[in-house]
Amino acid sequence: MRLLLTLLSLLTTAAPAVADDVWSPVREVSLELGPGSPLDFSGFLANPPIEDASRIVINGDGRLARANALEKPVRFLCASLGWSPASGGFPDHDGADRYARQLRMHGYNIARFHFVDAALMFGRSRDFDFDTEVMDRFHYLMAALKRNGIYWIMDGLTSSRGAYGGYEDRWEFNSDLKLTVQIEEDAFQHWLRFQEKVLATVNPYTGIAPIRDPALALIIPFNENSIEFDSILHERDGTPHYSDKLRPAFNDWLKKRYGSTDKLADAWGWVQRGERIEDGTVGLPANRYEKSPRMRDLQAFFVDVETRSAERMTQALRKLGYTGIVSPYNNWPSIQTSLSRAGQQAVAMNTYQDWVGSYEPGSSIQQKSSIADGAAYMRVIAAARWLGRPFFVTEYDHLFWSRYRYEAGIVMPAYGALQNWDVLCRHAHGPIILAYGEDFAHKRQMLPYAIALDPVARAGETLAALLFRRGDVRGSPVSIPFLIKGEEDLTQSVEARERDDLTSLALLSAIGLSRPDDNHLAGKQDLTIPSPRRNASADAIIAALRDRDILDYDNETDVADGVYVSDTDEIRLDRDKLRISVTTGQTEAIAFADLPGSIRLKSLTAAGASGSGMFAVSSLDGLPVAASRRLLVIFATDARNSGMRFADAEERVIADFGHLPVLIKVGSIAFTLPGKGNWRLSPVGLDGRVHPPVASGQGDISTRLSNDAPDGPTTYFLIERD
Numbered sequence: 264m265r266l267l268l269t270l271l272s273l274l275t276t277a278a279p280a281v282a283d284d285v286w287s288p289v290r291e292v293s294l295e296l297g298p299g300s301p302l303d304f305s306g307f308l309a310n311p312p313i314e315d316a317s318r319i320v321i322n323g324d325g326r327l328a329r330a331n332a333l334e335k336p337v338r339f340l341c342a343s344l345g346w347s348p349a350s351g352g353f354p355d356h357d358g359a360d361r362y363a364r365q366l367r368m369h370g371y372n373i374a375r376f377h378f379v380d381a382a383l384m385f386g387r388s389r390d391f392d393f394d395t396e397v398m399d400r401f402h403y404l405m406a407a408l409k410r411n412g413i414y415w416i417m418d419g420l421t422s423s424r425g426a427y428g429g430y431e432d433r434w435e436f437n438s439d440l441k442l443t444v445q446i447e448e449d450a451f452q453h454w455l456r457f458q459e460k461v462l463a464t465v466n467p468y469t470g471i472a473p474i475r476d477p478a479l480a481l482i483i484p485f486n487e488n489s490i491e492f493d494s495i496l497h498e499r500d501g502t503p504h505y506s507d508k509l510r511p512a513f514n515d516w517l518k519k520r521y522g523s524t525d526k527l528a529d530a531w532g533w534v535q536r537g538e539r540i541e542d543g544t545v546g547l548p549a550n551r552y553e554k555s556p557r558m559r560d561l562q563a564f565f566v567d568v569e570t571r572s573a574e575r576m577t578q579a580l581r582k583l584g585y586t587g588i589v590s591p592y593n594n595w596p597s598i599q600t601s602l603s604r605a606g607q608q609a610v611a612m613n614t615y616q617d618w619v620g621s622y623e624p625g626s627s628i629q630q631k632s633s634i635a636d637g638a639a640y641m642r643v644i645a646a647a648r649w650l651g652r653p654f655f656v657t658e659y660d661h662l663f664w665s666r667y668r669y670e671a672g673i674v675m676p677a678y679g680a681l682q683n684w685d686v687l688c689r690h691a692h693g694p695i696i697l698a699y700g701e702d703f704a705h706k707r708q709m710l711p712y713a714i715a716l717d718p719v720a721r722a723g724e725t726l727a728a729l730l731f732r733r734g735d736v737r738g739s740p741v742s743i744p745f746l747i748k749g750e751e752d753l754t755q756s757v758e759a760r761e762r763d764d765l766t767s768l769a770l771l772s773a774i775g776l777s778r779p780d781d782n783h784l785a786g787k788q789d790l791t792i793p794s795p796r797r798n799a800s801a802d803a804i805i806a807a808l809r810d811r812d813i814l815d816y817d818n819e820t821d822v823a824d825g826v827y828v829s830d831t832d833e834i835r836l837d838r839d840k841l842r843i844s845v846t847t848g849q850t851e852a853i854a855f856a857d858l859p860g861s862i863r864l865k866s867l868t869a870a871g872a873s874g875s876g877m878f879a880v881s882s883l884d885g886l887p888v889a890a891s892r893r894l895l896v897i898f899a900t901d902a903r904n905s906g907m908r909f910a911d912a913e914e915r916v917i918a919d920f921g922h923l924p925v926l927i928k929v930g931s932i933a934f935t936l937p938g939k940g941n942w943r944l945s946p947v948g949l950d951g952r953v954h955p956p957v958a959s960g961q962g963d964i965s966t967r968l969s970n971d972a973p974d975g976p977t978t979y980f981l982i983e984r985d
Contacts, residue, residue, distance in 0.1 A: 284874075286926035288905065289718065290975030291949045293698045295361065296368050300951030301883060301895050301981045304370040304728055310412025318477035319414060321588065321608065325651040327480075327685040338680070339480075340724075340732040341416065341688030342366050342695075343658070344404075345377035345712070347434060348385055350692040350705040353400035358697070363407035365695055370728030373480060374408055375416040375657060375688055376401075380426055380457060381433035389428040390453075391460060406468035409478040416657065416688075417473070419458055419484040419576070420444075426457050436496040439506060441488035445572040446512050454485065455579055463583045474585045481588045481655060481686075483611060484576040489603065490565045491757055492595040494551070505547040505561075514543040516564045531556040554755040562599040562753050569603035593657050596647040598752055598759045601776055604649065605747070612644040613658035613690070617665045619711040627916045632667040632856065633674055634841045637827070641678050642766035650742050650775035651782070654682070658690035662711045663720065664907075666914070669877040669899045670843065670854045672723025673730070677834050677845050680736035682773045687731050689714060694724060699923055708904040708920050718927055718949060722877065722899035722978040726852065729881045735850040737831045741813050743768050743804060744777035744784055746794040764801045765792055770827035770836055771808065771820060845879075848887045852879030852897075858932070865889075871967070872932040876900040880936065880982075889937060896944070896980035898970050900930040927976035931969040938963060940984045946972035947979035 296303050311317060311329075319337070322328040326336035346352050354362055366374065379401060383393040405415060423438040424430045430438075443450035462474040462482075473479055487493075494505055518540045521527040527545070528534045538545045548558045573591040580589060592603055593611035604610050617628040633640060640659070648654045656679060661671035671689070679687045692705055696715040700706075705713055714720035730736045745761060753759070768774050777784065777791075784791060789807040792799045802822070808814040813830050820828045825838030836843045841856035844864055851867040854877040861870030866889040867880050877899045882891035904921030942964055943956040954974045958966045970976055 285929040285971075286903065287929050287971045287976040288924040288926055289699070289949065292700055294695070294950050295365060295697055296951035298368075300368075301893075301947050301953065302725065302951040302979065303368045305368045307883075307885065308370045308372070308728060308732060310367055310372050313409050313412055313414065313478045315477050319480040319587065321653055325653065326683070327653045336685070338732050338734065339373040339414070339686040340371050340728050341657075341686050342371040342374040342413070343377060343688050343691045343693070344374050345690065345692050346382060347378060347692070347705070348382075349703060350713070351701055351703040352382060353397060353404055355400065356403050359400065359404040359407040361697060362695070363404065363411045363413065365697065366408070366413060367411040369695060369724070370732055371413060371694065372732065373414040373416060373686060375418075377418055377486065378421040378434065379418065379461070380420050381422040381424070383461070384422075384424070384426055384428065384433060387428050391426045391456065392428055393426075393460070402466045403468050405466055405473060405478070409469060409476070414480040415473070415478050416481045416483070416655070416686075417462065417479060418486045419462075419482055419580075420454055421486045425453055427453070439493070439497065439508065441485055441493045442490060442506060443508065444485060444488070445490070445568055446508065451575070454576070458580065458583060462585075472584070474580070474583050479585070479587055481590060481609070481611070482580060482585065483593050483657065484573070484580070484589065484591045487594045487613065489592045489595045489600050490569065491551070491597065491599065503547070503549075504551045507547075509547060511543055512568065513547060513561065513564050514540050514545050516567060517545055517560065520560075531560075551757055556755065558757055559753050559755045562757055563750050565599055566602045566750065569600075570606060573603070573607065588653065590655060593655070596643040596760055597757065598747075598754070598761075599757060601647055601747060602750065602752070604647070605778075607649070607652070609653040609655060610648050611655035611657045612647050614640045614644045614656070615659065616640040616661040616671070619662050622710055622920070624918055625910070625916060628662065628665055630665060630667070630913055630915050632841045633661055633670050634836060634838060634843055634854070637767055637770060637825070637836065637838055638674050638678060639763070639766075641675060642763075642769045643760065645678070645682050645769040645774050646745060646761040646766045646776070648682070648684075648775040650744055650777050653685045655686040655688070656684060657686070657688050659688070660690050660712065660714070663709055663713070663717050664711075664903065664914070664917070666875065666901050667856075669719050669723065669875070669901070671720070672726040672877055672879075672897075672899065673843050673845055673852055673854045676727035676731035677736050677843075678769065680731050680734070681739050681829050681831065681834060682769065683738040683742075687727065689720070689724060689727070691715060695721075699925070708922050709902065709925060710920060716925060718902045718925060718978050719899045721949070722897050725979075726850075726877075726879050726881070726897055729850055730845060730852075733849070735847045735881070736833055736845060737847070739773040739830055741790065741808075741830060742773040742775060743790050743792065744781070744787065745774060745792040746779050747776050748779060748794050752794055762796060762799070765796065765799055767822070767827070768801055768804055770829065770834075771805065771814065772830045849885075849891075850879060850881040851888055852877065852881075866936055867934060869932055869934045873930045874900060874928070876930055876932070878932055878934070880934075892984040894982040895947075896968070896982060897978060898930070898932065898968060898980065899978045900970060901928040902926060903928075927970060927978070929969070929971045929976065931967055933967040934964075936964040936982070938984060942982060942984045944968070945981045945983070946974060946977050947981050948974065948977055949979070953981055
């Protein structure tokens with residue numbers, strides 16, 4: 264009670280007056296952490312050496328683990344490396360050593376190589392005429408990452424231009440290679456040759472071909488190459504939604520299934536005049552919004568093509584010597600693509616909140632909170648996972664310039680941990696930079712996917728290292744199976760996916776897909792989502808969770824009010840208040856659209872925030888928050904570029920992205936923590952350097968914190984107790 268009274272006193276005496284937003288320029292240039300910095304997590308998030316014995320495998324529980332420690336599942340925080348010439352490309356050798364060391368210090372233990380094909384072929388006129396300097400830098404960076412205990416994820420191909428010469432649009436979607444690689448032999452052989460020349464060729468800096476290296480944990484044969492999704496990317500006004508290149512294979516498939524046009528007409532109810540499978544003249548659906556037996560069969564055809572393509576690519580990689588994990592079709596959470604992934608040894612998925620497709624003026628976002636829809640971008644991929652297999656989130660982001668992107672630092676790592684996911688990768692050109700001010704097009708200002716320059720995104724990644732990789736948030740002890748029988752689950756809509764009300768169960772417990780004969784069903788009939796879904800009830804599942812005491816008696820989940828509390832009692836989402844909080848032994852955190860009053864988590868009480876943001880307190884010494892003598896405070900509001908302009912009052916449409924320096928929105932929040940002994944609160948720069956204290960005292964901490972520190976704005980502070 265004394266703490267609460269003190270805090271209320273602070274609110275009445277120190278709360279800021281209502282005023283226009285104030286933005287303060289970031290002063291740091293170098294962002295390299297020094298050893299022992301509060302942001303150097305390598306001491307308690309150690310990366311063991313990568314050797315044959317520590318190769319990443321799938322253990323008996325379907326989790327990722329090192330081969331020499333199968334009983335210890337490993338969570339991976341992934342560094343997305345999607346470099347292009349516009350973002351500076353691969354660093355030189357010295358830069359690679361520094362970069363890899365910094366990734367380790369920031370808590371990363373796996374990295375994803377993305378668009379390597381485009382980087383190798385940029386400016387090249389002949390097929391497979393790789394830039395030798397880029398190849399050298401790529402090889403060296405792989406070795407530098409491995410020396411720092413950082414595993415690799417590789418795209419077999421990313422660019423729809425593959426390794427064909429003579430193209431300037433390698434980061435765009437103007438080619439159909441992602442489709443043809445699955446249905447045309449020449450395209451498949453092109454894909455295979457790239458694997459041979461890049462992955463199956465010895466890296467001079469490791470002495471082994473990447474495909475045989477224990478550092479390679481996952482291959483995605485071709486990024487985002489599901490047929491339906493690729494057709495959407497190629498959709499243009501006035502053109503068919505589905506490529507006519509599919510027609511011959513579709514007709515062959517129909518002929519094998521039905522035998523004759525008469526039997527096809529009986530199954531569909533009709534065919535158009537002139538359509539005959541004997542002549543290969545049966546057409547594709549007129550558009551993707553058609554709901555018909557033809558559309559249902561097209562989906563079954565997609566499943567067949569994608570399943571056989573995935574098997575062929577996997578076998579090709581095995582013949583080249585790869586023994587690790589393969590996971591094709593890493594996006595699009597429809598029923599059809601779930602069936603395509605049914606036979607895979609692992610599932611990888613991509614997802615976005617407020618997706619942005621261009622850096623040009625006029626680009627727009629919705630400025631929507633992810634909490635407002637109950638973290639739907641998380642739930643849709645949770646429902647695409649197959650239980651009992653590893654799950655890789657190969658891309659996610661709540662994109663700049665959304666004012667709500669501070670939510671991502673809690674939403675995805677907290678729920679990813681609850682779901683028992685294995686890998687979490689926030690998509691980016693690169694997750695960190697060594698310094699502001701590099702003269703490359705994508706580093707002259709913050710942009711979508713340029714999270715390294717964004718203090719808000721970086722604050723979220725810092726918290727993710729603690730919530731997800733360190734394991735501050737526990738995994739759910741139960742998983743709710745969503746049954747899928749097979750092709751009979753397809754509907755006449757290609758857009759069909761799991762119902763929103765059912766995926767809301769991911770806010771309480773782990774969810775995922777399961778076959779009716781899988782072992783995940785033993786003793787769980789009352790916790791199972793049946794197939795078909797028409798009789799499924801989220802309310803019935805929640806009641807069963809309560810009956811089994813999986814949800815505690817005092818669990819405050821109330822679906823009608825939009826309140827969801829996890830079965831571990833660590834995560835609470837309040838949809839209508841746009842708040843999410845995490846309360847664990849070593850971290851207490853909250854993201855909020857507003858916080859005019861006070862809220863108590865466990866040890867932490869926060870109140871009187873000047874605006875929206877994310878506030879977290881995490882132990883750095885392994886002790887619980889209440890007993891810790893060294894705590895990292897993270898306070899993220901918003902950030903934008905100098906001179907940034909919008910075309911509308913809601914700040915949805917970009918007129919000009921502006922330029923450096925980055926500006927952080929000035930904010931403040933009052934908070935209390937119990938404790939004993941002398942304490943001091945010191946700003947920590949974005950470079951990890953500890954500055955002189957801005958507050959101190961004895962016993963309980965009760966203060967108002969402003970992110971506009973004397974040495975410049977920041978998102979980090981350090982609490983130390985004697």
